[in-house]
Amino acid sequence: MxxxxxxxxxxxxxxxxxxxxxxxxxxxxxxxxxxxxxxxxxxxxxxxxxxxxxxxxxxxxxxxxxxxxxxxxxxxxxxxxxxxxxxxxxxxxxxxxxxxxxxxxxxxxxxxxxxxxxxxxxxxxxxxxxxxxxxxxxxxxxxxxxxxxxxxxxxxxxxxxxxxxxxxxxxxxxxxxxxxxxVNGSGVDLSHYVFSKPDSENIVFLMISRLINAKGIREYFEAAERIKSRFPHVKFKLIGPYDPNIDSIDPVLYQKISSGQIINYLGEVSDVRPHIKESSVLVLPSYYGEGIPRCLLEGMAMGRAIITCDSVGCKETVDLTENAQTGFLVPIKNVNALTAKIQHFIQYPADTLLFGKNGRAYARKKFDVNKVNKQMLEILEA
Structure with missing residues (x-):
């Protein structure tokens, strides 16, 4: 041989x-x-x-x-x-x-x-x-x-x-x-990002992103600001580094975020899993021109409902099929629509459980890293 x-x-x-x-x-x-x-x-x-x-x-x-x-x-x-x-x-x-x-x-x-x-x-x-x-x-x-x-x-x-x-x-x-x-993004390791039941009583919204405009940082902050005025008990968190490039958020917005009055800003973390586990819904109002956002795959794998934009790459992560829905799509740069979908989960907390469970199933069906890598290996080893 x-x-x-x-x-x-x-x-x-x-x-x-x-x-x-x-x-x-x-x-x-x-x-x-x-x-x-x-x-x-x-x-x-x-x-x-x-x-x-x-x-x-x-x-x-x-x-x-x-x-x-x-x-x-x-x-x-x-x-x-x-x-x-x-x-x-x-x-x-x-x-x-x-x-x-x-x-x-x-x-x-x-x-x-x-x-x-x-x-x-x-x-x-x-x-x-x-x-x-x-x-x-x-x-x-x-x-x-x-x-x-x-x-x-x-x-x-x-x-x-x-x-x-x-x-x-x-x-x-x-x-x-x-x-x-x-290929379906980078895939997600379902054995590493383990399913956990979200807390539907104490709703926490989480965004994971670099602090650049096109990721929808301002839209997330403004939506959080509106929601906090009506539902002060609801928590918003943000994870991600300040990214010094041509599209960095302006210093005034960064200062507002860092103050912690509206959003609990955690900066960059080495492991997002504990923070996803503590969250109820993952939010990414991006219009950046994504491939398929990694953070949304991680959230879905761990059983989290998602809110993201009807934009390139992001929309791939949301299944809107009846009885299999994983989250909501909103128009880009639309704070009103984003606020409305955030409020939906506050008023109908059971959907955090249902959409999260569907998200895990969708991640297994479409984004399992083993399936993605099988296709990648065929291309790279050709």
Whole structure:
């Protein structure tokens, strides 16, 4: 029997925080038949570094800032990646998120990597409609993305929702010849995010997000402010780091949030599970241009009803089928609609239990990480 040669797979990301939470199970699966390395911005938490090393993953670090525009930083990133690919000699290059996809696909092509599999985990700001302070940046990013994906020919491209595929087609970024695969987000580990019965008597609303405008931070705060004036006993919580980029919330709003008068702001936490367990409903009024938001999958897996926007990526998480409903969809930037749905759960608390139970079933049916990773393995190991 001929033993299969172990391939080398190099994974590139724009934040080390996503490696274990979003790709941990995928890397475990890849390691069964392959050697795996990661190209990541500098890791500042020893537990993340040690876990990766314990798994047998090679680590290559860089100075990329995924949120900000910096030509010098981006050029240094490309030069460092060129060095890493020449050293590691990967058979497969798997970049995910925008900058690693754009720059990484280009460098990997120059270095003649045989199998390049970019994944776009949402299209973000650069494909959002409406007022835009940086139209030139949008134009440049779209042109660069088109160029990098065209270099890859009709090889595999992974997306996390069908809307992103249609957007890329309609804007001429890709054409129908592209071998595109749509997967159900990053998936969620149902053995890690365990179901628990929500407290329907003491209602707690929780939002998990970076503090940027497009995630709907202001809408969440204003809805909470309205609800607290009528139902002062209801609690609102917010988890997530302040993100210093072009779309950061303004200092006045940040100060209001940090004061704790309306929302209990907990900052960034290492493990969201205890906080989801203490919550009744998960809220994410995002219009960011998501892939499929991870926090909503985590909430559903743990049996939490959700309120989110009828926007790209977010709407994928809500099943509105009769007797199987998992939550509510509201129009983007609509504080009135968001407030109304929050109030619904206060007035009909039994729906937190019903929708939460349905959410767990929907997560098992559609977003189980093992199902998602099976599809990912078929693409990456092709």
């Amino acid at each position: 001929i033993k299969r040669k172990r391939k080398k797979i190099l994974i590139a990301c724009d934040s080390y925080r996503t490696l274990l939470g979003f790709r941990g199970k995928l890397m475990e699966a890849l390691l069964k038949n392959n050697e795996v390395a990661v190209f990541t911005p500098k890791i500042h938490h020893d537990e993340v570094r040690n876990k990766l090393l314990d798994m047998g993953i090679d680590i290559y670090e860089n100075e990329l800032n995924g949120s900000n525009v910096s030509m010098f930083s981006d050029l240094m990133y490309m030069f460092r990646l060129f060095q890493v690919i020449k050293q590691a000699k990967p058979d497969t290059f798997f970049p995910y998120t925008l900058k690693p996809v754009i720059y990484g696909s280009f460098i990997a092509k120059i270095c003649k990597v045989k199998h390049i599999v970019p994944m776009l985990t949402g299209l973000g700001y650069n494909f959002m409609n409406g007022n835009d302070k940086t139209p030139l940046v949008k134009i440049i990013v779209r042109a660069m993305l088109k160029f990098s994906l065209k270099l890859n020919g009709n090889r595999a491209l992974i997306l996390q929702n069908r809307d992103d595929f249609e957007t890329l087609i309609n804007q001429g970024i890709i054409d129908q010849s592209v071998n595109a695969h749509v």
